[in-house]
Amino acid sequence: MPDQFLGVFNSFNNGLTSNHVLAVEFDINMNPDMKDIDNNHVGIDVNSLISNVSARASFFSYTEGINKSLDLTTKTPTQVWIDYDGVKKIITVTLAPIRIAKPNKPLLSAPIDLSPVFLDSMYVGFSAATGPIEGSTGNHDILGWSFNKTGPAQSLDLSKLPSVTWPRKSKRKLHRDLAISASTVLVVLIITLAGILYIQRRRKYAEILEDWELEYGPQRFSYKDLYKATNGFNHKELLGVGGFGQVYRGVLPSSNAQVAVKRVSHDSKQGMKEFVAEIASMGRLRHRNLVLLLGYCRRKGELLLVYDYMPNGSLDKFLHSNEKQSLNWAQRYRIIRGIASGLLYLHEGWEKVVLHKDVKASNVLLDANFNGRLGDFGLARLYDQGENPRTTHVVGTYGYIAPELVRTGKASTSTDVFAFGAFMLEVACGQRPLKVQGLIDDMSLVRWVLEKWKEGAILDATDPRLEGDFVVEEIKLVLKLGLLCSHYNPMTRPSMRQVRQYLDGEVILPEVFMDIEGAGMTALFGNEVSNAFAMTLPSSCVSANAMSTESLLNVGR
Structure with a gap:
């Protein structure tokens, strides 16, 4: 899609933790929908084109001791350093003109834990999109780049960088049609799905998602996240088996929060919309003595319910198990x-x-x-x-x-x-x-x-x-x-x-007392007989439709 999603996201998945995308954007087109601060800024994005942090493009000058503005629309080449400290969990972005050494003060610095974003297999690359207004497009050229996942990246030899051939006015429109033009450039550090791998992973994590479920937003978990959280529903993570399904312990990759995931079978779509609406409503219940229902997921013949994890398990084990x-x-x-x-x-x-x-x-x-x-x-x-x-x-x-x-x-x-x-x-x-x-x-x-x-x-x-x-x-x-x-x-x-x-x-x-005459009443189960008991209540404790004291004494006689 053109404009704001840069070919990476769309209106449905923008902001989802299942995206597993980290990006640094260089934006020369202000978009209020993405909460852009201006038309000349740099931002750090996690799973969304709404930046976690952003700042007007500039660099710190050693000689003057101040931040100096950088115009991203000029033909002057700019250097960018993107660094992540995996111990401190801090990402920084630093800018400077092409012949200036790396400033000791970054433009952006944000505490972001990338462990929920990173997967075992990653892609590094670039993406861009055209602007929405005629004449607002720009040409962004990548002259060189260096990447290292275990330490500082190798410095670029600036003398070997290719020169940029700018189009003449007479050929500008043709160039705009043929070249990759952009109003915004993203350095996309993680794109998880590609080619055959994309198809295979979609089949592995396929789930049911209908249009009416989009309104439940955060309460809808992806099957992929739950699968990874429970190590593929590994038997070692099994907490228990009940009449309504198996319960697994899990750790959500997006937040490292411990959860309990219950797998419940369902074979029909009949009534499912009402049932999911009920689950979403119950997810709003908040009480210190209720296990919080965090959300749900649907996949094929399964309904998965996600709850807060309770480390000491069920009371039943403490009462009836050694x-x-x-x-x-x-x-x-x-x-x-x-x-x-x-x-x-x-x-x-x-x-x-x-x-x-x-x-x-x-x-x-x-x-x-x-x-x-x-x-x-x-x-x-x-x-x-x-x-x-x-x-x-x-x-x-x-x-x-x-x-x-x-x-x-x-x-x-x-x-x-x-x-x-x-x-x-x-x-x-x-x-x-x-x-x-x-x-x-x-x-x-x-x-x-x-x-x-x-x-x-x-x-x-x-x-x-x-x-x-x-x-x-x-x-x-x-x-x-x-x-x-x-x-x-x-x-x-x-x-x-x-x-x-x-x-x-x-x-x-x-005072609660038994029927000492022993006439008894029908037992709670079957046809067995147990001693009757009743109680006398002050009128303030009896509801309007409750039986009188005399009728209570005669129950079962």
Whole structure:
């Protein structure tokens, strides 16, 4: 293309980190679209024709001790030195007229880390483009150049430089048609794709990119960057395998940031636009107890989700695997409170209601300071505030799925609260929701904790690895609140705002008691029967559509 893109970029890729282009431009045509400072400047460009830094063409004079202007449109030859210090990560550009030694002060000096830009194989060369206005073209001749990637380049023998034959006026138009004329010259230091290599690399990194995805900009990652970040999705970088795909550790070449890349299969374009729009929306979620969704990529039958990397992995490993050390109670309680805070943000703190729909220990990740962050929004769906959320099928993990979700297929904030209740019991007891280890017959964790409470020995339900080292009031609160959140009746469960208030000590948990008559209620799973429990709540804690205290006491009778 003519004018501003110099045959290197275009309106779609200008500025993308996947370009891997470093350039020094000598510009005699001011272009406001590229934020040019004037029509006689030098700039340093990285992956874009909008310069990182630029300055009016000039050089430092030893004799006068000042900067003197250089007119890039004159016939006077000019020397240019481009240097990069790989240790200090600084690039400099120095100018001077042809017979003057290299000044000790560069025209431009910029701290730029080129390691994300450099690839194993590079090209060095020049590019130029004509100006948009008749008569504004210019002739730029390269008289000589020297390049070295391991130290200073060899000095040019100025006596051997070719002479420039300037065209006469009568032949100027013909020369303009035949010669390479330019209003801007780029010294392009890196151009990655050429010829057959270009085709092969495009096939290797081919991905799906439709017009409607251009609006998502930075949230769209290139498959090439993710491939390189994970060393080609090497098995050594595999963090885990779940029901929705494999997760790899990666280091983005553009920023050296550590990320987690989840590969999810998708075979149809149906609904993909809406799903990607949802991902882009969720990428705006910001909370200290949520794993940040950085963006996505689509390639053939795959959807790749890019998240912040959590160095300590999932909480599940610390609770149920001997590979990790056991967490103490202070750490566990901080994690519970943090996840409650994150869920409250999803339910009430954003412009839309976000239902996570898969709250469990394996989806709680720990950062470097063992703070809990709720991750894996692969099942989440967004709903406008006030809308009635509906789903067409039950999703989630067995043991954390609320009974009404199985019956009706309708998810709600209350079904997230149920899963969070199972999660709280899991953290406090060190047991999975559907199996209590060491018992003759397996039972749900909720029923087992209820049995311990009925016996007056609720503390016996705590994780033996805690060795009794906990705050009794806190662990009793977690156990009772976990039972309350796991109540069969969704109307009885508190909201996440109430849960957070209880955990923070802002509100005292109302007395929770069992149906001591033992009439029981339908079990949480299957046809087994567990002891019923209910609670009395002050009127201020009950929502407008909640059941009365009397009806709560009669649940399941």
